[in-house]
Amino acid sequence: MHQDKDKTDLKPVRAAQYVRMSTEHQQYSTANQDDVIQDYAAKRNFQIVKTYADEGKSGLSVSGRISLQKLIADVQNGAADYEAILVYDVSRWGRFQDADESAYYEYLCKRAGISVHYCAEQFENDGGPTSTIIKSVKRAMAGEYSRELSTKVFQGQCRLIELGYRQGGPAGFGLRRMLIDQSGEAKSKLARGEYKSLQTDRVILVKGPEQEIETVNRVYKRFVVDGQRERQIADQLNAEGTTTDLGRPWNRGTVRQLLTNEKYIGNNVYNRTSFKLKQRRVCNEPENWVRKDNAFEAVVSQELFYTAQGIIRERAKCYSDDEMITCLRLLLEQSPTLSAGLIDAADNTPTSSSYRTRFGSLIRAYRLAGYQPDRDYEYIEINQKLREMYPDLIGDVIARLGAAGASVTQDVDTDLLLINGEYSASMVLSRCRQTKSGSLRWMINVERKVAPDITILVRMDETNENVTDYYLLPIMDIQTPRLLLCESNGVYLDTYQFDSLDYFASLSERRKIEVAA
Incomplete structure (x- = not known):
């Protein structure tokens, strides 16, 4: 009788395990976590009946961590058929920037x-004062680790900028990217x-073909010496048959970019915008930019460049808010509708980008001028922002792949990425739309003609200012x-949801095949 009672007392406690891996720490692989948790369970008489796993997920927030969300939902709605949750340590539960969120x-x-239960920690999570204090410190340390890592990465990037190395992005018209080795010798x-x-290789900017250099200087002289407007210069370039570095016709905006980028006088500038720890993207003040002057060989003289900047600033100063709105009203008298293209084509009107900067959006400027479009064109503004973000995001993907040791080529016409010569990927940015009931929706059109092996879907947040998560969609699993x-979206789609692109980059890593004895 006594032995039977002991067996009843030793009945295992049903438990679930939660494991999370982010590629920043391979020693925290889900398999390693599982080994520690299984050992802990065996010693403490737990029976693991369910596993929640988030692989390739950042611990900065609960967003994108589908398994943790499912765990919390099961607990709250009473669907959890277990009495304990086993986690490797406090940091695997999350590196939340607010320790209270973890709690x-x-x-x-x-x-x-x-x-x-935190299986690898040196304290018992029994609710006592000692464990509560230690756990609070551990939570703060977990969040601080991400902040320190972000700072170290940023400092490393800044150091490379100050050494004169290019950090991502296309070279631009009149310039080329030169690959150099660790000793500074040019490779190709x-x-x-x-x-x-x-x-160990680095990239610097060098002068492009002589014909392009002559074109750049001609643009500056037309603007500074001849007093021509950006639109006039663009029309002349197009009439000459000259295209941009992307093979596209010139417009007012592309001429403005050529006239204002400091790389044409050899300066290396970084940190104009920042997006740290999944917070809001911010435009930094010039005093916070990281720069290396005279890092590259200049394409135009400093005198010509800074004279152009003075002209541009003087033109910008000439218009008050009321004067800018008056220009729109005068333009509206000549045309029944307003558009960014129409504004940019008008000689005596500020650029459409100036209106966006001053009033937040073209739509708001339209309303102040008394123009109400027949339909809501706010999506045009959003799409314009997404187009401006695309080069930075695709550049980040390429940089991540390169850091993982992958070789990457990008098709000029389709932007399709070929990785290690084995598989292809493309990126699509999807704006967030809100239904009348307040639900959020994202639409994606899959390019069948290009047919990438993997489509990287970038979902924007409610404000369409920041990235909320990524879907890595294999072409074979996309039916429509x-x-x-x-x-x-259920397991079928959310299986491909990731909080960052770390996992995607890790797919390109090469590993040696062990030779059998």
Whole structure:
């Protein structure tokens, strides 16, 4: 009788395990975590009946961590058929920037009668004062680790900028990217779509073909000496049959970019905008920019460049808010509709980008001028922002792949990435739309003609200012040319959801095949 009672007392406690891996720490692989948790369970008489796994997910927030969201949902709605949750350590639960957020999710479990155990920690999570203090410190340390890592990465990038190395992005018209080795010796020029494959290699900017250099100087002289406007210069370039570095016709905006970028006088400038720890993207003040003057050979003289900047600033100063709106009203008298193209084509009107900067959007400027479009064209403004973000995002993908040791080529016409000569990928940015009921939706059109092996879907947040997450969609699993995504899309699609592109970059890593004895 006594032995039977002992067996009843030793009945295993049903438990679930939560494991998370981010590629920044391969020693925290889900398999390693599982080994520690299984050992902990065996010693403490737990029976693991369910596993929640987030692979390739950042711990900065709960967004994108589908398994943790599912765990919390199961706990809250009573679907959890276990009494404990086993986690490797506090940092695997999350590197939340607010330690209270980590505590909140644990509290939800505790309130439902389910305890959380940190298997690799040196303290018992028993709710006592000692464990509470240690756990609070650990949570703060987990968040601080991400902040320190972000700072170290940023400092490393700044150091490379100050040494004169180019950090991503196309070279631009009249310039080319030159690959150099760790000793500073030139190796070869990189064509558009080509990127370095060795971590020790660096990239600098050098002068492009003589014909392009002459064109750049001619543009500056037409603007500074002849007093021509950007639109006039663009029309002349197009009439001459000259295209931009992307092979496209010139317009007012592309001429303005050529006239204002400091790389044409050899300066290396970085940190104009920043997006750290998944916070809001911000435009930094010039005093916070990181720069290296005279890093490259100049294409135009400093005198010509700074004279152009003075002219541009003087023109910008000439218009008050009321005067800018008056220009729109005068333009509206000549045309029944307004558009960015019409504004940019008008000689005596500020550029459409000036209106966006001054009033937040063209739509708001239209309303102040008394113009109400027949339909809501706000999506045009959003799409314009997404087009401006695209080069930075695709450049980030290429840089990540290069850091992982992959070779990458980019098709000039389609922007398709060929990785290691084995598989292809393309990127699509999807703006967030809100239904009348307040639900969020994202639409994606899959390019069947290009047919990439993997489509990187970038979902924007409600403000369409920042990236919220990524979907890595294999072409074989996409059955329709158009997908409509909701906030939650079920296991079939959300399996491909990731909080960052770390996992995608890790797919390109080469590993040696072990030779059998």
